[in-house]
Amino acid sequence: MTVTVARHLQPRPDGQAFAARLSERVNRRVDGLEESSSMIDFAFSTALLALQAHCAADPEGARLETWKAAVTAMQLGSALFAVTGASEGTVECFINGRPRAVPAVGPQPYADADHWLSAFWLALVCRERERMTQLCEIPLDRLRSPDGVYDEYVYHWIDVQQTYQLRRPGLVDKLIATIADASPEAAAVTPPGVLDGLMYPPIHLFYLVVREREEEFAPALGEALDLHKSYWSAEEWAAKPDGALALGPLAMACLAFDREFPVDVESPYIPKYLLSGGWLGEFPA
Numbered sequence: 370m371t372v373t374v375a376r377h378l379q380p381r382p383d384g385q386a387f388a389a390r391l392s393e394r395v396n397r398r399v400d401g402l403e404e405s406s407s408m409i410d411f412a413f414s415t416a417l418l419a420l421q422a423h424c425a426a427d428p429e430g431a432r433l434e435t436w437k438a439a440v441t442a443m444q445l446g447s448a449l450f451a452v453t454g455a456s457e458g459t460v461e462c463f464i465n466g467r468p469r470a471v472p473a474v475g476p477q478p479y480a481d482a483d484h485w486l487s488a489f490w491l492a493l494v495c496r497e498r499e500r501m502t503q504l505c506e507i508p509l510d511r512l513r514s515p516d517g518v519y520d521e522y523v524y525h526w527i528d529v530q531q532t533y534q535l536r537r538p539g540l541v542d543k544l545i546a547t548i549a550d551a552s553p554e555a556a557a558v559t560p561p562g563v564l565d566g567l568m569y570p571p572i573h574l575f576y577l578v579v580r581e582r583e584e585e586f587a588p589a590l591g592e593a594l595d596l597h598k599s600y601w602s603a604e605e606w607a608a609k610p611d612g613a614l615a616l617g618p619l620a621m622a623c624l625a626f627d628r629e630f631p632v633d634v635e636s637p638y639i640p641k642y643l644l645s646g647g648w649l650g651e652f653p654a
Contacts, residue, residue, distance in 0.1 A: 372587065374594040374636035376428070377602040378613055384426030385434075387610075391419035392438055399445070399465050406452045406471045410479040413449050416442035417487060418610065425613035430640030436648035441465055443495045444654065446488025450507060453480035466653065482512045482523045489530060490620035496627070496646055497654050505531040520558045522550035526572055533579070544576055566600030571617035578625050586625050587633040593618045594638045615639060 381387060398412035420442045423435040430436065441464065448462035448471060455473035462471045485504065492500040509524055509531075525547040532540045551569050553561055559568060570593035577586045594615055601612025615638035622639050623646070626632050632644065642648055 371633045371635055372591040374591055374598065374634065374638060376613065376637040377598050378425055378610070378637075380426065384422070388419060388422035388426050388438070389434070391415065391422050392434070392441075395419050395438075395441060395445075396465065399441070399469075402448070402462075402464070402471045403469050406474050409445070409449050409452060409471070409474070410477070410484070413442070413445040413484065413488075416445045421610040421613045424637065424640055424643075425610045428637035428640060430642035430644075430647075433648060433651060435640065436642070437652055439491065439643060440495055440652045440654050443488070443491035443497060443500065446484065446491050447497075447500045447504065449484060450480055450488060450504060453477045454507065454511070463653070476511065478514065480511065481514050482519050482527060485512050485527060486523075487616065489527075490616050493620040494616075494623050494643055495654055496623070496649060500654075501534055505534040517558060520550070520556040522547055522556060523559075523568075525550055526568075529572075529575070533575075540579065544572075544579060547572060548576065562600060566596045567617070570596055571621050574618060574621035575624070578621065578628065578630070583630045586630050590618060590622055590625075590632065590634045590639075594634065594636050597638055613637070619643060 395412065395416045398408065398415060402409060402412065416438070420438040423432070423438040424430065427435045444462070444464040448464055451460045451462055452471050452473050453476055456475035457473055459470040459472050461468050485507070489501060489504045492504060509528060512527060513524065525543065529540065529543045529547050531537070532543055549555065551564065551572055553564060556564050574586065574589055574593060577589055597612065597615040597618065619639040622632050622644055626644055635641065
């Protein structure tokens with residue numbers, strides 16, 4: 370039986386036009402990267418917002434523009450870590466249909482765990498295995514922020530995904546440790562609502578995929594989307610497009626889908642054509 374999770378957002382009358390305006394802003398920032406990459410974090414953040422806006426206007430991800438927004442955001446996420454991984458010269462980054470020589474900027478505070486998770490999940494949704502591998506080869510030390518910014522489980526969670534992608538040993542032990550450290554008792558920095566509603570559900574979904582517990586995946590995905598909905602329904606967020614897409618649960622659902630798990634959940638939070646990869650190959654990635 371298919372579970373349906375409705376979204377909290379009411380569609381904007383100008384939703385598609387709003388998303389198109391954001392994408393145009395992204396395009397302008399991409400075109401300026403070859404002159405200066407100092408604002409690449411803003412370009413990536415705008416691309417993520419544009420993707421959310423496209424998903425808000427296109428709940429199934431049926432429009433080609435929505436897939437293009439996902440691909441562009443994915444390319445910018447990869448580019449952010451490429452240019453902060455080099456300190457001189459330029460780095461060739463393929464963005465928006467062509468390779469671009471983007472100036473290296475060296476280590477930056479914004480090349481952190483939060484941006485890594487978004488970049489990796491976008492690459493997973495876009496089924497870009499080479500980009501996933503490149504991101505997973507980034508040492509954890511490069512992603513660390515000053516103490517008090519992120520709980521330790523966040524770095525453990527990244528290590529788990531890198532271990533899985535690169536087929537390193539110790540996956541199960543690392544995953545169990547991550548789950549233990551992502552408990553309310555152990556997580557001192559992450560607010561409880563963020564931990565329960567946004568951070569922990571993808572970890573649990575990944576655990577079910579790794580342990581091949583197919584029959585448990587769809588119910589857990591439905592619960593994850595309910596938690597996502599509850600978090601983004603709060604008054605300060607309810608009218609904003611930021612929660613239109615549940616990127617972490619979507620990425621884990623793509624992983625399960627590609628392993629032929631039954632993903633019997635329908636929701637605008639995990640647009641159907643992004644989940645199934647229905648637009649794969651339409652744009653060079």
